[in-house]
Amino acid sequence: MRLLHTMLRVGNLEKSLDFYTRVLGMHLLRKNDYPEGKFTLAFVGFGPETEQAVIELTYNWDVDKYELGTGYGHIALEVEDAYAACDKIRDAGGKVVRDAGPMKHGSTVIAFVEDPDGYKIELIQRKHRVD
Structure with missing residues (x-):
């Protein structure tokens, strides 16, 4: 599967x-x-x-808005640099609802943006491996 x-x-x-x-x-x-x-x-x-x-x-075709409900969370996308991704999204007219920075209770750098319908998209900064 x-x-x-x-x-x-x-x-x-x-x-x-x-x-x-x-x-x-x-x-x-x-x-x-x-x-x-x-x-x-x-x-x-x-x-x-x-x-x-x-x-x-x-x-x-006959519906122009939906209630998102309380069960939906978000879609997550991996990005190279969450800070730069937020700047690029803002410059393109997108809505950043949580600026890039470490997540609560952790060190992973994340941000959240919102699509035109209010769906949240989490940006997760790629962690680089140290060999």
Whole structure:
């Protein structure tokens, strides 16, 4: 078994695609409209679905907002430098909701950003091995 994708329901597909592709640097891998069901599925990721897990953005044509609920946490992305990633995301118009810095009760450097629907994305700074 392997993880294929995580699905998020989005209220504005174009805003979400802009965020995940332009702001976070993912690629639009495929997008399909389903007129009879009145929805669109768009898959974004950093690499091909055959090699990496991706995010499925589900846009239901008649819904422009969702309640996130209390069960959802976040998506985590590894970055080389969390401080630089926050600057780049801010410069691209993205929303940083927790600046880069050590996590509480630990030393791992993290940050949090938010997509247009309020979904949280954690940035975790890559730890470099010392040989």
